[in-house]
Amino acid sequence: MRLLVVEDEVKTGDYLKQGLSEAGFQVSLARNGLDGHHLAMTELFDVIILDVMLPDVSGWRILQSLREANNAIPVLFLSARDSVDDRVKGLELGADDYLIKPFAFAEVLARVRTLIRRGGVQKIADILTVADLEMDIPKRKIQRAGKRILLSNKEFNLLELLLRREGEVLPRSLIASQVWDMNFDSDTNVIDVAIRRLRGKVDDDFDVKLIHTVRGMGYKLEAELNEN
């Protein structure tokens, strides 16, 4: 998967590139609007991450050129100003998603993956498996190593989310939004408690742990924890 990051802030650009590369993407970094515009118009990418406030050619301009050229590539724009007008403008110009600085890296990763997933037609699997855990969505049955696990509705949804996005770090805000439809940053540790309880049912009785805490970022479900 190829990504283009257009970001003039040196540190932000560097860390976005490093983080995304380590998450398995091929990342091109443009440090100014002109290069970004050129790369976006000439090369093929799967997603473009665009800072709107660039000193030379603005992110808006790049986005506009892309859409005028009928290029429907998903664009995630980054902005330091959280104004409704900016958001509306971005979405009107054809951006697919936006993030306001300061943002959590896990959030960027999650959004990029969502955009990529949205692009390709994916068959939604009915039965999800990881390691010895099997989840039958239509029958709402969960088994681990042949043992039946009983979950509440929301726990079921939570596990389904983790399973569908296996290996991805899911920030708390994303979990709250996807499972409970609470689209705001909460002060509470509701998500932590919910995960803890889910672990109690899914992981506690087994040697191989599936649900992992990524400190400072969120949670992920993975069969083997790659120590790095």
Added chain:
Amino acid sequence: MKINCRPMSITFRVVLFVAITAVFSLSVIGTLINSAIEHHFAQQDIGELRVINQSVETTLSQQHKAKVPLASSLSKAVVGHHGVYFQVNSPTGALIYSNSPRDFSDLILTLPASLEFNSDNITTHNIGKATYRVLVTDYRDQQANYKITVAIDMSFHMQFLGQFRQSLWIIMLCSGLLVLLAAWIAVYQGLNPLRGLSRKMQDIQSDNFEVRLDEGQVPTELINMVRSFNLMLDRLQKEFLRLSNFSTDIAHELRTPLTNIITQSQVGLSRPRKLEEYQELLFSNLEELDRLTKMVSDMLWLAKTQNGLIKPEQQVLNSDTEIAALFEYFDALAEEENITFIKRGENLTFYCDKLHFRQLVSNLLSNAMRYTAKGSSIIVSITKTADGQACISIINPGEKIPAEHIPYLFDRFYRPDKSRTRHSDGAGLGLAIVKALVETNAGKINVTSNDEATCFNVFLTLVKNHN
């Protein structure tokens, strides 16, 4: 384009008003005096003419007994009248006698004449340099018919009137100007207290906000204004104090995480460490930075609501659905804390942005949980108020919030117990955000607290038609 139209100056308005009144009333007075004098002179002249006319008629009526010719009788008819003339003509117009330097014969046939002395028939004529009042009467008796013409020279009166008018206008002009000057001085003097107030207002700066205008030193008309101004200063001073406390609070709140980050980074880097220790350091930094980020976004959000930049979507929400969703969200946490949530009251539909509603009730619920003992229950009660609003009350058992804290509960960074300077979660913005959320959605919020429980009431607009 909006035309900026400043109202006329007060001085100008008053002086203009006085000027119009003065001109009007002085003109009326002047005209009255003028016509009174003219009338007086006219009456005097009519009297003279009547006397002369009578004398002439008497002379004519006794002529048949007289031994002298008519002209000589007539010459003796009028004695001792100055400036009064008469002449007698035959009905055909031939002059019989005249004591006048002017001959009025040409007027006799044109002017109306009556048998009686009729003052309505008196007319004014300019003949040569003089002006005369002239009256013609017909005289008839058994012997003869005559036309009598009496005239009075009114040049003297005219001259007097002219002079009188002139001085009258000069006096009026002078008194008019005097009135204007007096009005101007009165206004200027009258506005003096305002200038004094303005000087005092100029002296008020942010560092001497306690200065107040003295009600006792202004005229009664200005007392209300001074009172309002002082009240405005009170409000501003209070807000100003809040704001400056607020800045101090922000600095304070920012200092703690910053100190943590700096200290732990410096200590961490002071000597080589194991990989896990570096990781631990970064994690810890991240936690502090998350806190800072949250605080900055919350502050920005609050600033935006104050500037009206948050535009809520007006959605129709159903209390049962929303409260159930929120309870579900808190379910795990509540079970962990051994707290039960209870919903009471009606199922109402009301207007609010869904995201905002969930966020505000979530904040209130987590706030309630913070002060609720394990094993107790938090009640969410939905009621309809008398004035047709939906009231969502979040009630938690717990200690009474002292009355002096209640007005400040929704202030940013306000914490009733000063000892607990830093909460386990949140930076003391939770309730400020709740209030902003409610107000952005045209709602109201209040708190009541007694020895058993504390209750946050959120009032939102009910959806009118229930079908």
